[in-house]
Amino acid sequence: MDLAAARAALQAASRVAVLTGAGVSAESGIPTFRDAQTGHWARFRPEDLASPPAYRRDPEMVWEWYAGRYRDVLAAQPNGAHDLLARLEAQKGPGFFLATQNVDGLHHRAGSGTHGGQVVELHGNLLSGRDEVTGQTFPLAAPAELVTPPTSPLGNRMRPNVVWFGEYLPEAALEAAQDAFAAAEVALVIGTSGAVYPAAGLAAETLRRGGIAIEINPTDTEISHQMTYAIRDVASRGLASLLQPA
Known part of the structure; x- marks a missing residue:
């Protein structure tokens, strides 16, 4: 993987779309759904x-x-990955979009969504209830x-x-994510297995329109073969490496 090229592409991009999964919150001590079943x-x-x-x-x-x-x-508290994504939003402003599969609200607590970008929670939020x-x-x-x-x-x-088993993702959140990834010059896919659709197909929207996709995950995933670049590390270290000057 050409890390310098990935850094340069991300720094040059004015439109960046990010998908995060359970691996981003793991460093805050939040187990996955199944790991929490103890x-x-x-x-x-x-x-x-x-x-x-x-x-x-x-x-x-x-x-x-x-x-x-x-x-x-x-x-739990936001970790370095949450903080770095909030910092990236501050750099990109309205061109930044974050879709998360996590339901813990840690992106918001780290400041995402307050620097001109947009955050959508594809699977809902544990901190709220629905009438x-x-x-x-x-x-x-x-x-x-x-x-x-x-x-x-x-x-x-x-x-x-x-969002429970057998339910659809919120329509407005999914449409916003699909539009953002389709318009993005760079897609970041961080800490997700790439096994759950339609979220796993978002980076393909960026690639289909000539953009690049960067994956950060400790191991190969089901969509690794699609990625332009891959960083094999946990979310916080992988992002820290990617966000260094090119």
Whole structure:
């Protein structure tokens, strides 16, 4: 891999689109969905905890699971990768777009979305609930005050504001991501396995229109063969290396 060429391409680009996955938050101590299934939760299948049928069957149990993840996420802190992506947004301004598959809100807490760029959460956010009647989202109460299932300010029960097995990604977020990657000169794909579509196909939109794609991941992924450049490292070190002057 020609790291100098990758650096030069990123520095020259005025339109940059980024896709992040679980590998970005791993350095903050946040486990993947399946890795979080320890202890009592290890006996459940993922779809027993994160699907519309599971919620209809036992909303109290599903909320117990998500309340635990919510507490864990609030206790975590953004890491170097989150900070570097916020810094990259500050450099690129309105030409910067970040789509994340993570539901922990750490990109926002690191400052992403405050420097003129745009951030979309493709899989939702653990820090909020969704009114089951109106579809509006509201912040959850602090963990010590959270009563589950929670009720929205409108008086309706709220479900976790995340995308479950068997559900589609939010249409507006996905369309924004597809448009941004199609217009990008450089796509960065960081800490994701490339196994879950349609998110895994976003970098292909950039490549199809003559842009380049840079992957940062410790190991090969299912889309590595498509990438223009690949940096085999964890997210924070890989980004630090890429963002050095060309």
